[in-house]
Amino acid sequence: MTSRTKGVLCGAVLVMANIAAMAPIAMAQQTSANQVAEKSDWSVFEDKDPRECWAVSSPTETINSKDGRVVAVNRGEILFMTFYRPAANVQGQVAFTGGYPFAPGSTVSLDVNGTKFDLLAEGEWAWPSAGAEDAKIIAAMKRGSSAVLTARSARGTQTKDSFSLKGYTAAVEEAEKRCK
Numbered sequence: 001m002t003s004r005t006k007g008v009l010c011g012a013v014l015v016m017a018n019i020a021a022m023a024p025i026a027m028a029q030q031t032s033a034n035q036v037a038e039k040s041d042w043s044v045f046e047d048k049d050p051r052e053c054w055a056v057s058s059p060t061e062t063i064n065s066k067d068g069r070v071v072a073v074n075r076g077e078i079l080f081m082t083f084y085r086p087a088a089n090v091q092g093q094v095a096f097t098g099g100y101p102f103a104p105g106s107t108v109s110l111d112v113n114g115t116k117f118d119l120l121a122e123g124e125w126a127w128p129s130a131g132a133e134d135a136k137i138i139a140a141m142k143r144g145s146s147a148v149l150t151a152r153s154a155r156g157t158q159t160k161d162s163f164s165l166k167g168y169t170a171a172v173e174e175a176e177k178r179c180k
Contacts (some may be wrong), residue, residue, distance in 0.1 A: 016098045037174050040167025053179035054083035059161040066157050073157055075099030076124070080147065080163050082138060082172050084179035092176065094119075094137045096126045098161065101154040108151040110137065112165075113144040121151065131166035142169045 037044040056079055064073045076099035083093050096108060102121035110117040117137055119126035126149075128134050141147060147163045147176045 002109050008078050027147060032084055036078050036178065037171065038167075039174065041164040041169040042167040042171035044171050044178070045173075046178050050085065050087055051084060051129065051148075051179060052085050053175040055079050055175045056081040057163050057168075060164050061162040063160040065160075071157065073100075075129055075159075078161055080149065080161075082134075082141075082174055082175065086179050088107075092138050092172070093131075094128055097124050097149050098126070098149070098153070100124060100157075100159075102126065103152040103154050103156070108149055111148045111150070112137070112140040115140045115144075119149075124159055126151065138172065141165055142172070 017067055023052065025141050034045050034047055035043055036046045039055075041060070042055050044053065044055050046053045059078050059080075062075075062078060064071050064075075077097065078099045080096050081093065081094075085093075096110075096119060098108070100122055102108065106121050108119040108121050108126035109120055117133065117140075120129050128137060142165075145153055149159075149161045149163070151159050153159065
């Protein structure tokens with residue numbers, strides 16, 4: 001595990017723990033004490049100790065399939081986020097959790113209006129392999145209107161989660177401003 005992976009995983013666990021405690025996310029986005037803004041389909045959260053800010057959204061559509069057929073599956077929270085953690089020098093980290101353990105050694109495919117990226121998958125989390133990729137993804141998401149994440153679970157289920165990017169730019173700029 002690289003130091004970037006450890007840092008992202010540690011921060012992601014903290015962020016996810018905060019969000020998981022407020023399930024379901026739709027209700028959490030409306031009632032959480034640490035939600036500081038809502039920007040269309042994205043919400044902004046801020047924690048003071050440790051100082052973290054993040055823009056987060058849940059999918060607008062989810063398709064689960066196995067052997068080419070749509071199947072019903074139980075998944076945890078499905079969240080796509082960009083977060084900032086000044087103490088760890090994290091200035092715009094993209095992260096995705098699909099609500100299940102990803103297949104070992106797999107990647108998650110991210111398609112932002114036809115621009116494709118691969119995210120490293122480990123456990124229930126996926127993120128870019130390097131900070132430079134985060135910046136490229138954030139730029140693409142600011143220009144785009146939708147993002148689709150395709151992944152495979154440890155049980156072999158193929159998942160396709162679609163996210164609206166309406167409000168993403170405003171949400172990520174708000175999160176960044178709050179954690180400068």
